Amino acid sequence: MKLGVRTKSRTPKKMSATEGLCCCEYENLDGERSHILACCCDCEALDQIVDRCFKCEKIPDGMVQRFFDTLNDRCRFPGIFGKGAVRMNLDIFAPCCLVVASFSLMIYFFIKTKKSPxxxxxxxxxxxxxxxxxxxxxxxxxxxxxxxxxxxxxxxxxxxxxxxxxxxxxxxxxxxxxxxxxxxxxxxxxxxxxxxxxxxxxxHHCVWIDCCIGSHNHRSFIIAMALFLFCGFYGFHLTMTTVCTPEMYFDWFLFPSDCRFLYIDFQTAVSFVAACYTLMASMLMLCNFIYQIVLISQNTTSQEFHQASRRGLRTKCFTVKNNIHNNGFIKNWIAFIFTRREDKGNIP
Incomplete structure (x- = not known):
């Protein structure tokens, strides 16, 4: 070593909390190292909210906001880029999970309808x-x-x-x-x-699933229709509030406002056109759904309504007279939900 030459210090560099994280670790809001398996542990905001609920005390808005911030920070999935667990955006993740779950249930009830003629x-x-x-x-x-x-x-x-x-x-x-x-x-x-x-x-005979709707599968068919409507209208709302500039109403509801830039790029244009077709299909399904609700409310089937129309027994557009199965709005719906629609009269 030559005299008069200063050498660099070899003291070890202090490691930050974000360095050396494995795929399931992350740095929380307090700057501490945490693990995704501990997502349900040590939530001070949740403990205080539950304690105040038991004591019937008012919960401050700041405490609720702190709980949601903690929840949003802990919702993560393992990362693959060496920077620890990746945070999931609840504003995107929650609606996607809701749509996927609703769509899966819709397919299940359509299959159940098909298998139960x-x-x-x-x-x-x-x-x-x-x-x-x-x-x-x-x-x-x-x-x-x-x-x-x-x-x-x-x-x-x-x-x-x-x-x-x-x-x-x-x-x-x-x-x-x-x-x-x-x-x-x-x-x-x-x-x-x-x-x-x-x-x-x-x-009636549903041409979309190639199956007749009767006493065994009418309930599952109505549930599948309701889930189809939810997926269609909710998906249309999510798409339009994404491709258009939305505005907030009543501090909770987003509504698309500025849609002038829909055709700037190809992806936005395709999303908009797909949303329009989804809305059209949902509106057609809504008409059939309302028709089914009217018939169920008076304990009448589509075939009975058709025969009543041919015999001149239809009144007020969607109601029929001389319907011995009609027991009133509430009783009709209770019977439809909890029992099979069978004839219990003395009809030959």
Whole structure:
């Protein structure tokens, strides 16, 4: 070493809290090193809020804000870039999780609707499929010509049918016997030419899932429709408030305001057009959903409403008269939610 030459100090450099973090570690709001597994531990703001709730004391706004800041800071996922755990933006993560969960439930209820047809009996052409179907509630019978003639002789004259019935009236008589299935159709049932089967409490045949809606799957179908509407309208709202400059109303609701720059770039334009198509599909579904709500409120099916329209029993556009199944708005909805829609009257 030469004399008169100053050498650099080799004292160790102090390591900051953010250096040397593993994929699951991070620096919290207090500048301390923490781990994502400890996200539910030692939350002073939450402890104070719960304590004040038990004491029936007022919770300051600052305490609530501190709790949400802590929650937002601890919502992280492991990082892969050597800078510790990455914070998740709750403003983006929470709506995405809500949409994904709602969409998954919608698919589940549509599948449940598809797998639970309310089939009473398949047509003669599909008699072999009936033997292996687990949804068929009535076995095949050996119907003789005498039995058919006997059933035809018991068909009720049109003038005696004073109630709303889902079964058609042909040649001045209420058709009780199904010629396709060789089966006496019970009240509120109907034959579907697409499914080639008689359906219990048939409402309609949904072409989108290729399945008849009846007593077994009507509830799941309504739930799937409601989830479709939620996903459609909420997704449209999220897209429009993202591609347009939003404004805050009532301190909590965002509404798109300035949409002049939608076609500046390709991604924004595609998002806007997709949102418009989503809105159109949601509006069409909303019309069908409102129609179903009106029918359920008076305990009527689409097929019964159609037959009532043909017989002149429709009043006030969407209501029917002489509906013996109508027990009032509240009782109709209680019956629809908690029981299957079956006929309990003395209708032939």
């Amino acid at each position: 309310s089939i009473l009996r398949h047509g003669i052409k599909d008699a072999t499929r009936e033997k292996s179907s687990k949804h068929v509630s009535v076995n095949l019978e050996n119907n003789t010509n005498d039995r058919v003639d006997d059933m035809l002789s018991k068909e009720i004259a049109e003038k005696d049918v004073t109630w709303v019935d889902s079964r058609p009236i042909k040649d001045g008589k209420l058709k009780i016997w199904c010629e396709n299935c060789h089966f006496k159709k019970p009240a509120r049932s109907g034959h579907c030419s697409i499914c080639n089967a008689c359906i219990s409490v048939r409402d």
